[in-house]
Amino acid sequence: MKWRVLALAALSLLSCSDMSNQPKQKTYRPLVGPAEIPSGVRSFEAHEAPAPEISITLLERGRERYNIYCAPCHGANGDGKGMIVQRGFPAPPSYHIQRLRDAPPQHFFDVITQGFGAMYSYAERVRPVDRWAIAAYIRALQRSQSAMQSPEHPP
Incomplete structure (x- = not known):
């Protein structure tokens, strides 16, 4: 009985072929070249939304x-200590470091669109108007974390 199992295992291993000689698809070549793009068609990047006016609705x-x-990843208050980071993934920078406090909202919009470092692009997941809303909210987070307590409103 043991001999039959070994023979069957050996036979099944011999039937495997060399995977490097398998037929494969050729590299992708677009059917439409740059000169052949139909009129009225714009690239994804050309369809970006302009920055909206800041409002409570936008911040919400x-x-x-x-x-x-x-x-x-970035944490509820933007400190870079989100749940994914607590599970062992690399920490993104805190939004409260000076470099990111000095960055314009366009920087956050661009990072969401194109990705940066270990962060991949969210262009296909987050609409442009929502990217601007997130950028505005990040700026509000930054301001809330550095706000000074006024004497009239103690903690």
Whole structure:
């Protein structure tokens, strides 16, 4: 009985072929070249939304989207200590470091769009208007963490 099992295992190993000689797809070549793009068609980057006016509605939407897409890594208050980081992934920088406090909102929009470092692009996951909302909310987070307590309103 043992001999039959060994023979069957050996036979099955012999039937495996060399995977490097398998047929494969050729590299992707677009069917439409740059000169053949139909009129009226714009690239994804050309369709970006302009920065909206800051409002409570925009900040609320930014907080909602931030909590969905950003907080798992960046943390609820933007300190870079989200749940994913607590599970062993590399920590992103805190939004409260001077370099990011000095960065314009366009920087955050661009990082969400194109990715940066270990962060991949969210261009296909987050609409441009929501990227601006997240950028506005990040700025509000930065300001809230560095706010000074006024004497009239003790903690």
